[in-house]
Amino acid sequence: MTPLTPPDPTGPAPDSLARLAERGARSWPHAPALSWQDAQGTAHWLTFAEARAASDEIARGLLALGLAPGDRIAVQSGPRPEWTLTLLAAASCGLVLVSLLPSTVPDEMVHVLNDCDAKAVLCEDGEQLAKVRAARPRVPGLRHVVVMDAADAPADPSRPDPARTDPSLTLDRLRAAGAHTVAPDALARRRAAVRAEDLLLIIYTSGTTGPKKGCALSHANYLAVLRAHPSPPRHPDAAPDTSNGTVFVVTGPHTIALLMQLLTWWSGYTLVWWRGGSDDDLVAELRAARPSIVPLVPLALEKIYRAALADVPPARRPELLEAAREGLRVRRMLAAGEPVPTGLREWFDRTEETLFARVREGFGGRVRRVTVSGAPVSQDVLAFFLGCGLPVVECYGMTETAAAATTNTPEDYRLGTVGKPLPGVEVAIADDGEILLRGANVFRGYWGYDEGGFGGVRDGWLHTGDLGELDGDGYLRLTGRKKELIQLSNGMAVTPHPLEQQLRTHPLISQAVLYGEARPHLVALITLDARRAAEWAAARALPTRLETLARTPELLAEISGALEHANSGFQEYFRARAVHVLDRELSAEAGELTVSLKVARPVVHARLRALFEALYD
Structure with missing residues (x-):
């Protein structure tokens, strides 16, 4: 069995993060801590x-x-x-x-x-x-x-x-x-x-429903997660100038990325930032970095998923999706110690070394863990990567919990859940279904606020605003947002996320936003993935500019078909009956996406209300 590197082989466990830089330099002095490329593409690093x-x-x-x-x-x-x-x-x-x-x-x-x-x-x-x-x-x-x-x-x-x-x-x-x-x-x-109780960070929330509020997080909050x-x-023979692996960070320097920066110094990883750019740039840099750990938001995972499908000729994509489903079934049988029929095992072994290996190479071929958090994620996308042998698992956390609270692991996961609580974290479900969290990772409150209502900490419990349920084995399943339930005029309260997730699995769709408060049924607004939409249009001799393509009968028919397919998996009240294709993508700069690339629903609803309402005519 390979021995584990102790978090700090030369000293006692710290009671704050004040000595984090000193501790890293003492433990791994000659290993690369930071790696980046300049504007000319030249690689640099610091030990x-x-x-x-x-x-x-x-x-x-x-x-x-x-x-x-x-x-x-x-x-x-x-x-x-x-x-x-x-x-x-x-x-x-x-x-x-x-x-x-x-x-x-x-x-x-x-x-x-x-x-x-x-x-x-x-x-x-x-x-x-x-x-x-x-x-x-x-x-x-x-x-x-x-x-x-x-x-x-x-x-x-x-x-x-x-x-x-x-x-x-x-x-x-x-x-x-x-x-x-x-x-x-x-x-x-x-x-x-x-001291541990001293503040380390103030991170301002996205502010989609009012002024931004600063989450005040202490050294102790982050120590609870890092531990x-x-x-x-x-490996015992590893050279002293090598790190314990690479963390490839896609998101900007905010909630998840702040934790990852601390984690690299806590555990001796090399931190590599994505420079930004197109979907192709993301896949190319991910492959080149050959990371060990990749934290992603669902939108980034979905981009990688679409890139994986785009690498396969259209006629063979159903074959790849079916192979991934079979691969997941075999992996579950192996994990449970069940016998795998000879023919199925021979197929699996061949596919493992060919088709599945090519998908894994998209992550560099060395990844030990891909964590997805920050927003609801398509279970079909997760199942695809798991079936191909990639350790892609969901976890759950908030800025208010130092970015982490529950997690699946590659060794212990349950698809459709965000895993079990981290050590020292308690999870409870309120009478109305709201998820409550308690632990040393929970922040002390919002800077300057005497918080006593929604989203606050009361009697040690953080009221998250998320809805969920715990199964008999302690896995947490997210079911919606307390403030994002859409109340239809017939009294039915529906969560928009499941249908939105399903719509986003279509290669042309980058975002889907449902609407229907006090209306008789749901309608949907769709944005297109600009590059893939242009490729799709060019192959059909259609206009490639989004402003024009979004109005062509062929494109509208394709998206209507995607909506029909997505609707088929849901009950009547959860279906959208009409769709509008926006002629641009949603913008973080305009406040339509949050810092974690989630849709800022109140902003989109308010700004594009006329488009939504026109769908009821």
Whole structure:
């Protein structure tokens, strides 16, 4: 049996994350901690020891600004190594990091920065700096602005003191100032003073139904989740300059990605960010990274699923889907110790080395675990990948639970559920079906709110707003959202997710949004996957521009057929009777998608109400 690498082979278990960078550098000094590509495609990396040194320089620079323990600093940036280094730096000197996405606009920034009373903002580049400057007159408490890209904020030699308010202060200058003006002992004293109950992060929720609220998360919240993660396997002959595997992060630097950044340092993984781009770019980078762990939102998994089908000639796609179904049946028989008929086993062995192997290669061929969370996911898509031998499992968590609460594992999963509670987490179901969670991972509340209603923590229980049920073996099944139930005019309350999931399995459909509050039946709005729709149209000599294609009889017939097929699996009240094909995709920048790429249903319903209502004429 391969021995496991202990989480910290050289010291006791930590009581905060203040020493996380130090701990990683001590445990895996020469292994790559961060790996990325620049704009020219050149690969770069930092070892754990190098990254620890860089994060300490940033921490000392933050101390040079005069920031006190508990002060809030905001980071507005896309995924990049400086983001992770700043997170480690903030943890090490008792500061509270506030996550801002690069899509945040000045008005949102004003609300967030004033709400949390941020003293400093670290922004990515000139584009983000312009937003900060636009917001700054309305944020009286903001004292410092730091820019990560030196080219976008040239140094001002007339203002060398970093403690002065300087909107053109670069991260390099901040690091240099800290190295010259703050002794290492000062950082060591701040690090030693950090406690588990101290805040580490404030993450602002999507705000689809009102102003954004900041989830206040402590070191202890994240420690509870990290301690539940199994130690990664490591061969006893592994070279000291190799990590325990690779974590490939697709989502932006928010809830899931924040946990993954901490996990890489906790368990000795190499962190690799997806640079963004098309579906083809995602599949190509995933294959090249050859990751061990891949956290995904359902939309990303569905993109990979569509790419896998697109690699197969249309006439052979039914064969692939049927093979995956048979493959899942055989894998279940093997897991249960049941005998597999000789002919079926011979077919399975051949297919395992050919067809299934090609699908697995889409994930790089080394993946140990793919976790899917953040929104409902199609069970057909999950079953496809499981049948091909990929360890794709659902888990469940929220920003309010440090991103995790329950999980399936490749060794212990039940399709259609989000798994069992993590160690130390309790799950209960309220009388109205709402999921309640309790444990050390549950946040203390929303920043600045005396929360006593929906979504709050009462008597230690987090009221999640999600609906679910526990089976006899302790697996949790999600059944809907408490606030997303659609109440039809006949009194029937229906959840929109099952039909939306089924519609999204069609290769041309990227999003599906149901509507029907106080109406007699459901209707649907569909958006198209732009690239696949263009390929489909070109093969039929149809217009490839979405604005035109979305109105062609051939396309409308295809989508109507997809709706008919999806409807066939549901009871009458859960079916949509009409569909509108939107001539564009939904946009995160416009607020139509949340940061986890879920549909912001109230925004879409309000903005496109006329289109929905026209379907009832």
